Structure formats: C-alpha cells, structure tokens
Amino acid sequence: MDTTERPPAPTRALGLPRSSAGLVLSCHPGPVAAVTVLVTALAVSSGPGAGRWVLVATAVLTGQLSVGWCNDAFDARRDAEAARPGKPVARGAVGPGTVWSAAFAALSLCAVLSLACGAWAGAAHLAGVVAAWAYNLKLKETVLSWLPYAVGFGSLPCLVALSLPGNPWPAWWAVAAGALLGGAAHLGDVLPDIEADLRAGIRGLPQRLGPARTRLLLPLPLTAATAVLVLGPAGAPAGRDFAVLSGVALCTVVATTVHIGPRPVRAWRKAALAGTVAVASADVALLLARGTDIV
Known part of the structure; x- marks a missing residue:
C-alpha cells in the first residue's frame, strides 16, 4: 500500500x-x-x-x-x-x-x-x-x-x-453605483456563511442582521445601483434601460425570496448570491456601455 x-x-x-x-x-x-x-x-x-x-x-x-x-x-x-x-x-x-x-x-x-x-x-x-x-x-x-x-x-x-x-x-453616478454594488457584494458574499461567522465571533452588519433580514436587504442596493446607472447619466434613458431596470428588480425579488421545501435551506442562500452575480453582471454591462460618459 x-x-x-x-x-x-x-x-x-x-x-x-x-x-x-x-x-x-x-x-x-x-x-x-x-x-x-x-x-x-x-x-x-x-x-x-x-x-x-x-x-x-x-x-x-x-x-x-x-x-x-x-x-x-x-x-x-x-x-x-x-x-x-x-x-x-x-x-x-x-x-x-x-x-x-x-x-x-x-x-x-x-x-x-x-x-x-x-x-x-x-x-x-x-x-x-x-x-x-x-x-x-x-x-x-x-x-x-x-x-x-x-x-x-x-x-x-x-x-x-x-x-x-x-x-x-x-461622474457622481459612476461612483455611487460602484459604492452600491460594493455594499451588495458584501451582503451577498457573507450571506451563505453567517452562522459559521457567528460561531467564530465575527459580528459584522450582516451577521448582526441575521440571514433572513440580510436576504431581505440585499435587493435594495442592487436595484438602487441599477436605477442610478439608468437614470444618472445625462439624456433621456432608452427603453432598453427601463427594461433592464425592470428585469433587475424582478430578478432580485425572486432570487432573495425563493424557498425550497417546507423550510429555508442553504440552497436559497446560494440563490441570493447567484442573484447578486446576475444583477451585478447587468450593472457592469450598463457601466461599460457608458464608459465614455463616466467623466
């Protein structure tokens, strides 16, 4: 052997x-x-x-x-x-x-x-x-x-x-959108590990809020970042921009409210992180499309 x-x-x-x-x-x-x-x-x-x-x-x-x-x-x-x-x-x-x-x-x-x-x-x-x-x-x-x-x-x-x-x-909206996405990234990144963090003595904002309230809070900065990217730049937003905003709002609600089985399990916490990634991808696309307008 x-x-x-x-x-x-x-x-x-x-x-x-x-x-x-x-x-x-x-x-x-x-x-x-x-x-x-x-x-x-x-x-x-x-x-x-x-x-x-x-x-x-x-x-x-x-x-x-x-x-x-x-x-x-x-x-x-x-x-x-x-x-x-x-x-x-x-x-x-x-x-x-x-x-x-x-x-x-x-x-x-x-x-x-x-x-x-x-x-x-x-x-x-x-x-x-x-x-x-x-x-x-x-x-x-x-x-x-x-x-x-x-x-x-x-x-x-x-x-x-x-x-x-x-x-x-x-531009103010580029900085604001970045900061909002950062806040959302923090919530989504920590969410799956809140219980383990609490056992280790880590008591940041998401750990103090707990999994349920963190999950409910997560859509707010995500949707706000999209709204800033759609409405912040000069000029009238295009129809596709409002479509993106509506899709982001729907995606964040679904991703952070889904439950599997009779009680919440780890899968719904992973769904919240997946929703964060999906919405962040949409926001990144909006930001890159406005690259020459960030100044």
Missing part, C-alpha cells in the same frame, strides 16, 4: 509546487480576476491609451492580490479552527509568513503602479485598497463592515476617470 503523502488535488491540477500553488489559491483568484477584468474593460471603454490601460490593470491586480493574501494570512487560525475548505494557509499548504510577505510586496507594487496613473488616481485607488485591508484586519467584525466594500468599489471608477488626460473627476 502506497503511504506516500500526496499534495491536494488543486495543487496537482495547477502543476505547481505545493507551496506555490497554495500561494496562488490563497489570493482568492476568482474575485481577483473578476475585479481586474472589469476595471480593465472600463478603462478601455472610457478612452484611448494602451499604456494607461496596462497601468490601471496592474494597479488593480496588485491591489486585489494584496487584499486576498492579507485576508487568508490574517484569518489562518480562525479558518483552521472552523475547518473551512479551500483555505490553503489554514490547511498548511503554504505558510502564513510567506503569504504575509506576498501581501506586503503586492501592496508596495500597488502603491507604485497606482501613483503612476496620476497622483489623484493613485490616491483614490489606494484609499480603496487601504479600506479593504481595514476590513480584513478589523472592520469585518463591526457594524461598519459594509463601509470598506462601498469605498473600495466606489474608488474604482475614480481610478479609471482620474487616469485620463487632464485628470477629470468621475
């Missing part, structure tokens, strides 16, 4: 050494890629300048990497005690010291790259990154847990607009 210790399946699939794969997986690669692609697409749609696009993309990428690594390194002991799956630091696939070093290295690169986009653009983006670090280190345990998400997502249109020639300020 072969008793040789084998690395976890994700490590073998990546074809990387165990510690390297653990480092990659501990950065939260899905959200990192999603946010980086979104902001890069917004930068491309907002105006010309391949060099600017690269700077914006790498600034966002390094910022998101630093936030993901900070999160897993700081929560390593808590994640290990809760036996949470998918946490490479908690299961010993990579050491917390290695992840902390990567987090601070990425943060340093983010500062340089952000400021290379312009002083105001860099300051706006770094404010969002610092807010995300504050969430990881303390604010997620407080009633202000929503604030870093609002600041972080709201700072992204600022980075894109202020990196343009002349450093124009972003």
